[in-house]
Amino acid sequence: MISPKTICALSTAPGMGAIALIRLSGKDSIDILSRVAGKSFENTPSHSAHFLRLKKVDGSVLDEVVVTVFHEGHSFTGENTVEIACHGSLFIQQEIINLFLASGCELAKPGEFTMRAFLNGRMDLSQAEAVSDLIASESARSHEVAMNQMRGSFSNELKDLREKLIHFASLVELELDFAEEDVEFADRTELLALVTEVLAYVRKLIQSFELGNVLKNGVPVAIVGAPNTGKSTLLNQLLGEDRAIVSNIAGTTRDVIEETLNIDGILFRLIDTAGIREEAAEEIEALGIQRSLDKIKQAKIVLMLSDFSGENSQSEGHLSMDSNTTGQWADEQATIHSGAHFLVIGNKYDLRADQINSPWEFQTPFLPISAKNGSGIPELKAWLSQQILGSFNTQSDTIVSNARHLDALLKTQDSLEKAKWGLETNITADFVAMDIRQAMFWLGSITGQISEDDLLANIFSKFCIGK
Structure with missing residues (x-):
């Protein structure tokens, strides 16, 4: 070529x-x-x-x-x-x-x-693809993931997995050569343990894609709530600048405002939305509210603001300062959008903290803050970072960030699950060997040990000229 x-x-x-x-x-x-x-x-x-x-x-x-x-x-x-x-x-x-x-x-x-x-x-091939990711990296974490992959950490782990499967397949196929003599070269208990071990690691790699994808593309965070709950003030406090207009007049934010924020090397895409209430004042505000609801569907994290000061207890809408109303609505949305992380933020909590003694009784986690004076903001940033990183360490753990790699790993998982089932049910060795060969094929396709010209052309056509 x-x-x-x-x-x-x-x-x-x-x-x-x-x-x-x-x-x-x-x-x-x-x-x-x-x-x-x-x-x-x-x-x-x-x-x-x-x-x-x-x-x-x-x-x-x-x-x-x-x-x-x-x-x-x-x-x-x-x-x-x-x-x-x-x-x-x-x-x-x-x-x-x-x-x-x-x-x-x-x-x-x-x-x-x-x-x-x-x-x-x-x-x-996986290292070559990492070159493109490294060039496009916008944060320290996405840079770490791309650099680790480019230096071969992902490739080396896939090589180890594939060698284990090759050893497995060779033993099974050796049995097939001596099938008439009823000779057993492979201990099925050991083979089952090996397949189970490889399968568990493949599943861990698949699980890491959720983190790798958001590190690569940024984490969409929707800031939602009723009018006058302090959404724009919170956005400004997080950014450290007056990006959004703040006013006591309900419905000041008519459209969606998007800004980026780097926390612990992770790029968050903050989305300040129009205040949500049951009946908008006029048509333009209604359009803004609809866009807010659409952003909730797209967000990876939803910050649900509620005014806990008691100052706006008569405000319109189904999202009021009342903790019960907010908690119920947050739980409902968390159930509907199960792929997102929800947090209820009790803004202006400092103005009546001495009057609130009841524990938070809802599934959605709760954090009291003051968007105006900044109290609770460090805790909020730490919570945002933790929701994304979880138990992963981007410096040492292999993180999958490429959709092609994810597809190959999912197919590898499917083949290994079939092989595991075959070993558990004592299915004939030739069927088990076929599933193992298929798993080896998909693992090899990630690094390019098995590749086709049209696949290569598709991958490298997405690079910039000169790289």
């Missing part, structure tokens, strides 16, 4: 900047550089940097650049590679690329450098 052509492309972000990096990769990349530069780089050591004045065809100086040479087997792609650091002028970038195109290069396709790294054995 590797083209014999030498490819080139801009590897830094498109646009003007102080410095731009242009990359060449292929057998002839050093030879092409020598022709363009007018001097030989054939005998320069790998990883060496050189100052160079690049000239146009007419002999005039185009730019002063730094060229780094990487020899075959010692580069990102595994091929001879050249990187040119030039000034970030759009004109200079394009002119340098044109020089190399005219000298025998062809323009790289999206993800072609990383695809060559995979095809040349510099990394497996």
Whole structure:
């Protein structure tokens, strides 16, 4: 699949900047550089940097650049590679690329450098996909997950699982070869224990996808409640700036306001919604309320604000300051949207804390705060972080964040469950072996030990050009 052509492309972000990096990769990349530069780089050591004045065809100086040479087997792609650091002028970038195109290069396709790294054995498929995730990471936690995967932690664990299954399959298939002689090479009790062990770990990887997915894409958090409960004040307090308008007038927030907040390296997408009440004052507010209800359906975490001060006890709507009403509504929503985490926040709790002695009697957890003076905010941030991380450690645990990997793991789980059932019910060895081979296939598809051309094309087409 590797083209014999030498490819080139801009590897830094498109646009003007102080410095731009242009990359060449292929057998002839050093030879092409020598022709363009007018001097030989054939005998320069790998990883060496050189100052160079690049000239146009007419002999005039185009730019002063730094060229780094990487020899075959010692580069990102595994091929001879050249990187040119030039000034970030759009004109200079394009002119340098044109020089190399005219000298025998062809323009790289999206993800072609990383695809060559995979095809040349510099990394497996899951590591190659992690390159894209690393580039797109927006928080410390998503960076940790991508970096661990790119460095091979996920691949090594899958390799161990697959080797255990290969050992299993070899014993079962050996029995099939000697079926007529009634020879047993595999202890079914031990095999059952092995399949159970591998299956448990595959299930743990599947479970980690929920965390990996939100770390990769951000955690949507809906801040909901009745008018005047302090939703906008809470948003401003969390962000540390006056992002939303705060007013005593009910229905100030008419539309959805979205902002991002980083807590413990996790990116939360905070959504301040219009106040929810049974009858809106007018049509625009009603549209805002409907959008609020829609955001609850999409959110991973829902913060249900209620005014516990008693100041707005006569306010309209089915979400009032009354703790019973709020608790019942929160429990109902938590049941309907079982995939989300709900928290009832008793805002302005400090104004009447001495009058409230009854314990919280609902399933939804409760946290008293004051959005105005900031009390309870550190506890709220800690709660948000804990709901996402749970018992996982992003620095040491393998976290699955790729939907393709999840699909393969689910199919692996299905095959292992069939094999486990077969061992428990003493089904014939050939059926058990078939299920184990299928599990091995799906595990291999994650790292690229078993892959197809159309799969590779689909994966690398999502990369940016130059990577």
